[in-house]
Amino acid sequence: MSAATGGLSHANRSKNGGIMTGFKAIVSGLAFQGIAVLAGAAYADSPCAGVDTDLTDPRTQDYTRLIAETVSEGLEGSEQLRPSDVEIYSYLQSGNWSAVEAAVPTADVGMFFFEEIDGLKEFRDVWGGWADPSDRPELIAWAEALGTPEELATCFAHVIIDDAGENQGSTSIFSPPG
Numbered sequence: 001m002s003a004a005t006g007g008l009s010h011a012n013r014s015k016n017g018g019i020m021t022g023f024k025a026i027v028s029g030l031a032f033q034g035i036a037v038l039a040g041a042a043y044a045d046s047p048c049a050g051v052d053t054d055l056t057d058p059r060t061q062d063y064t065r066l067i068a069e070t071v072s073e074g075l076e077g078s079e080q081l082r083p084s085d086v087e088i089y090s091y092l093q094s095g096n097w098s099a100v101e102a103a104v105p106t107a108d109v110g111m112f113f114f115e116e117i118d119g120l121k122e123f124r125d126v127w128g129g130w131a132d133p134s135d136r137p138e139l140i141a142w143a144e145a146l147g148t149p150e151e152l153a154t155c156f157a158h159v160i161i162d163d164a165g166e167n168q169g170s171t172s173i174f175s176p177p178g
Contacts, residue, residue: 047158048092050151055091062121063088063100067112070123071104081105090159094152099143101159111156113146131160 064083072080081104089109090101096116103109110128114121124146131139136157143153 047162048151048155050094051155052093053091053155055088059091060088063091063098063102063112066114066121066123067100067102067104070112071106090163092152092155092159094149094155097148097152099148099152099156111160113143113148115147127156127160131157133161136161 061083064086067086067088068081068083071086075081085105087103088100089103092099098114098116098121100112100114101109102112108128110126112126113124115124116122127139127142139157139160140150140153143156144150148156
């Protein structure tokens with residue numbers, strides 16, 4: 001046995017090194033799980049807990065079409081919007097209700113509310129404007145009066161008040177350049 005190997009043969013050191021590598025992987029995995037649990041706990045306490053906020057490409061395509069159709073209702077051919085005229089900023093969904101924060105060239109940014117009935121999304125109302133924290137109860141009550149679930153109403157108020165301006169900037173996106 002040589003002093004340089006500490007009493008372990010080369011084969012044992014490799015095997016022992018593999019054990020340490022495996023142990024390090026387990027510890028790293030547990031640390032990662034701990035971070036994920038903490039992040040999940042923080043999310044569970046957020047105003048949007050229980051609300052699907054994943055704005056996917058298929059959802060963006062679906063809602064740009066729905067909003068263009070909704071806004072264009074009653075307009076003549078050239079006045080009608082195309083889906084490409086609609087910008088989607090955020091998506092909220094709970095149960096059979098969804099709300100989409102979007103901009104169209106003919107109006108300020110608004111939150112469009114839809115209820116899904118028999119597989120079809122039906123437009124219910126749109127909220128537009130700015131709000132401050134003192135308006136939170138009123139915003140929640142307004143959304144709940146539409147029939148939205150409480151968690152969607154609460155998330156809507158959070159997006160309007162706490163996330164205001166994150167997506168749109170401080171000026172209208174339709175302001176002329178210059």
